[in-house]
Amino acid sequence: MRASRLVTLLLLLQNRGRMTARQLADELEVSVRTVYRDVEALGAAGIPLYGAAGHAGGYRLVDGYRTRLTGLTxxxxxxxxxxxxxxxxxxxxxxxxxxxxxxxxxxxxxxxxxxxxxxxxxxFLLDAPGWYGDAGQAPHLGAVADAVWTRRAVVLRYRRWRAPQEIERRVEPYGLVLKAGRWYLVAGGPSGIRTYRVDQILAFRPLEEEFVIPGRFDLAGYWNVYLAGFRARLHTAEALVRLTPQGARLLGVTPAGDGWTQIRLPIESIDHAHRDFLRLGTDIEVLAPAELRSRIAETARTLAARYER
Known part of the structure; x- marks a missing residue:
């Protein structure tokens, strides 16, 4: 542990130049007294560093010195x-x-x-999760990642949306994907390659069995195909709507002049479209299907009655 800390201290000085004992202690999460001892150890090992007292003081390496201890574990x-x-x-x-x-x-x-x-x-900072998405807790993520690294088969108990909701399977973890703040496990099993949300894994048991990933498997390629299939399954119907210029802009549609724009939009289901279209308020009118138009009209009447009280 101390050897790793000494290397980190040396790299900090090389990258940042002069640093005080307090700054080094904060970076290394140790006491200032420990920093003093570590600096003495580096000096005894022949590392050309020196310290200066006072307001502008601190530790630094002799100009021109560069360590070659840059190999990654x-x-x-x-x-x-x-x-x-x-x-x-x-x-x-x-x-x-x-x-x-x-x-x-x-x-x-x-x-x-x-x-x-x-x-x-x-x-520049990359913050992948969406604003309103709850990434969920994935208590088994560490164990899943370890199985991916070591290529060990596992038995998992999994909660899914269709019946039976809880299943148990032996799978071979091929890879992990982080999408919109959620982790997904791509694994081979009795029925081929499947995708599992890690936060829906209820129990996880690693096995001693090792496996070999099929030679032609490519994680990025699989994920692209999976996403394309997911989108195709997601939007299985369509709705005919009219949009105000503001509604068109909100949906990323090019407005047809200053008036209403009529367009067909792919929808996942009546329920999802009902919820999504209500967010547009008066900037959208649903023309078809009739069931969706009727649902939105009924919701509008209920809201009007509620606010007239």
């Missing part, structure tokens, strides 16, 4: 590929590894490139 290499999604790395138990990997990558860069990379990190 397995966890750090995994975490490096999640660098744009620190929240995802933390959920997978790789938060600390990601921080160390970043330091090592920065240390390996020339000064001008490192400065550019730091500016990007300061000015």
């Amino acid at each position: 397995v966890d750090e290499a995994r975490a490096a590929f999640l660098a744009a999604l620190p929240g995802a790395a933390a959920e997978l138990g790789l938060g600390e590894a990601l921080a160390t990997a970043r330091l090592k990558l920065q240390a390996a860069l020339p000064a001008e490139v490192r400065e550019h990379a730091e500016r990007i990190q300061q000015r």
